[in-house]
Amino acid sequence: MPSPRFLSKTRAALLIGAAACPLLLALLLSGCQGDEPQPRRYREIALKSKNGPVQADAPIRLSWTLPDGWVDQPEGDPLRQAGFWAPDPSLAHTGERDPLAVDVSLVQLAGDAGGLDANVVRWLGQVKIPASYAEQVIAAASPVRVATGQRGIVVDFTDILSGDLTESKSIVGAIIQGEGYTVFVKAMGDRERLVKIKPQLLEFCAKLNIAEKTP
Amino acid sequence: MNPKWRQKAARHPVTKAVLHPAITLAGLLMLLLLIFFGTLYQADHGLYEAQRVFFGYLIWVAGVVPFPGSSLVLWVLSIQLAVMMTFVLPLVWKKAGLWVVHGGLLLLLVGGFITQMMAVESQMTLAEGETGHYTMAYDKWEVAVWRQIADTNEVLAYVDEDLQPGAVLDLAPWPARLTVVKYHENAAAFTSTVTGGVLPYLNASGIASMEPRKPEKEAPQNAPGLIAKLSVPNTPDREILLYGLESRPLALTLGGERVLLQLRRRHYPLDFSLTLKDFIRTLHPGTDVARSYESYVDLHDGLSSRPVKVWMNNPLRYKGYTFFQASFAIDQEGEHSTFAVVTNPGRLIPYISSLMVFGGMLLHFILHFLGYVRRTARK
Known part of the structure; x- marks a missing residue:
């Protein structure tokens, strides 16, 4: 028969052991990982837009002619109608790869897409130029007319230094607003390369066809 | 006593x-x-x-x-x-x-x-008119595979902690599995312009190569990248590349069914939803400094629906979730409002x-x- 002293010691040890269990458990849990990854399974309802997909609402059809050397990008951003790489024009026929090829995107949206000012501010933000330049950029914008007659403007940020001096990218872009739609042609890339491809970008815009669908 | x-x-x-x-x-x-x-x-x-x-x-x-x-x-x-x-x-x-x-x-x-x-801390970003049914993590990622049935996605997801090299991710019920080759917590991705037009991986955005980068100071700014071997019975193995900044999932046909695959911020489904009706930003006169941000949302739960205003320091609390007005953005689709979402039983x-x-x-x-x-x- 164990002595009462032994029993009391055992009970105390057991109780202290029980109190320490959470610590040991936590330490074990933090150190252990299962061998087989176990997946989470769940159901979710995708984001719903009241207006539906904006691109589908645009009452137009776009067609274009690529300048020399430009190549199609693989399908990527679903908002884009199309994307292209625009390399240095001097490399167009040499077959050399241009690591600084400019990313050109073609986007069509329904309505005014938030308005001219908001979109210029958004583009400025993408290359870290303060929004306060928007007014100056719009005032200095040059007009553009596409092959089907619609008019727009071309904004050029290449002569504005970014607020972040490590940012070497800039934007040249055209915004063409029509009845119930807006078309964006945006070239974004290295500032010097943009200056080189700007004539091609203007040529691309001038040859752009915006066929308005009849209701 | x-x-x-x-x-x-x-x-x-x-x-x-x-x-x-x-x-x-x-x-x-x-x-x-x-x-x-x-x-x-x-x-x-x-x-x-x-x-x-x-x-x-x-x-x-x-x-x-x-x-x-x-x-x-x-x-x-x-x-x-x-x-x-x-x-x-x-x-x-x-x-x-x-x-x-x-x-x-x-x-x-x-x-x-x-x-x-x-x-759990997460976020929900809604454009005006949009309805959100889930929140998204800031710095936790998952490889999600899903099929879409009507407007519902049935998702199978592996969390980023599981993406250790050599880990095998079973995609059952689809007859396929992924074996992790590389996982970078933060990476830079390059298109085929850099690799001379060669596309060695299956990828939705034309990404041809990837390099690890030092993790960012703020973890939510990391863009992870995964290269994994896709094994499907009776077809040769292919390597796929998933990158955290891709906006488009990779579409695959597995067992005769179209499924989508994406490396994305972890999703947390809600059993209710929020529709952003309007977002209002008021500036101090003559400045770009915001005086207030206000989001007007409709909270839907089952058949009931009620309007709620969420603004700075006045969060929406519902079913253990707290939605704080966190930030906003303006883009081609108009105004977006972002809510920081916290659920904390303690x-x-x-x-x-x-x-x-x-x-x-x-x-x-x-x-x-x-x-x-x-x-x-x-x-």
Whole structure:
């Protein structure tokens, strides 16, 4: 028969052991990982837009002619109608790869897409130029007319230094607003390369066809 | 009355060792040091990294010397409190205040562990007119595979902690599995312009190569990348590349069914939804400085729906979730509002424990004061 002293010691040890269990458990849990990854399974309802997909609402059809050397990008951003790489024009026929090829995107949206000012501010933000330049950029914008007659403007940020001096990218872009739609042609890339491809970008815009669908 | 077994346990050497004041003092001192150095560390490494390093169990100083992390110290202090209450604190009415104070402190520590283990911080961004049914993590990622049935996605997802090289991710019920080749917490991705038109991987965005990058100071800014081997019976293995910044999932046909695959911020489905009706930003006159941000949302749950206004310091609280107005954006689709979403089962515990500590001290004072009055009256 164990002595009462032994029993009391055992009970105390057991109780202290029980109190320490959470610590040991936590330490074990933090150190252990299962061998087989176990997946989470769940159901979710995708984001719903009241207006539906904006691109589908645009009452137009776009067609274009690529300048020399430009190549199609693989399908990527679903908002884009199309994307292209625009390399240095001097490399167009040499077959050399241009690591600084400019990313050109073609986007069509329904309505005014938030308005001219908001979109210029958004583009400025993408290359870290303060929004306060928007007014100056719009005032200095040059007009553009596409092959089907619609008019727009071309904004050029290449002569504005970014607020972040490590940012070497800039934007040249055209915004063409029509009845119930807006078309964006945006070239974004290295500032010097943009200056080189700007004539091609203007040529691309001038040859752009915006066929308005009849209701 | 204090039972004999408690009295004996209180005198036991193990109890005395566990409750030694030096341990308490050392624990409190370590917490002070952890908070001080954690704050300094945060300045250089960011909040998320500081939390990860200093709130763990062990910190390796200079890579070799172990130092207790906050979790370990708090566990030790919690055990001391529990042992104190179980064996030592006298079970007498005169000490009721001390019982309440100790209970409050223990509850505070338990609340801290509940928050650490169970709280989830995420975000929800909605364009005007959009309805959201899930929130998204800031810095936790998942490889999600899903099929779309009507407007519902049936998702199977592996969390980023599972993406260790060599890990096999079974995509059942689809007859396919992924074997992780490389996973970079932060990476830069390049299109085929860099690889001379070669596309060695299956990828939705034309990404041809990827390089690891040093993790960003703020973990939410990381863009992870995964290269994995896709094995489907009766077809040759292919390597796929998934990148965190891709907006488009990779479409695959598995077992005759079209499924989508994406490396994305972890999704947390809700059993209710929010529709952003309007977002209003008011500026101080003549400046770009915001005076207020306000989101007008409709909260839908089952068949019921009600309008709610969410604005700065006035969050929406519903079913354990708190939606704070966090930020906004303007893009081609118009205005977007972002809510920081927090769910924390231990949210109320610090308030309750603070009240207990205050109430316990007050009770202790009152009981002693009454004792003093009684003793004085007897004299």
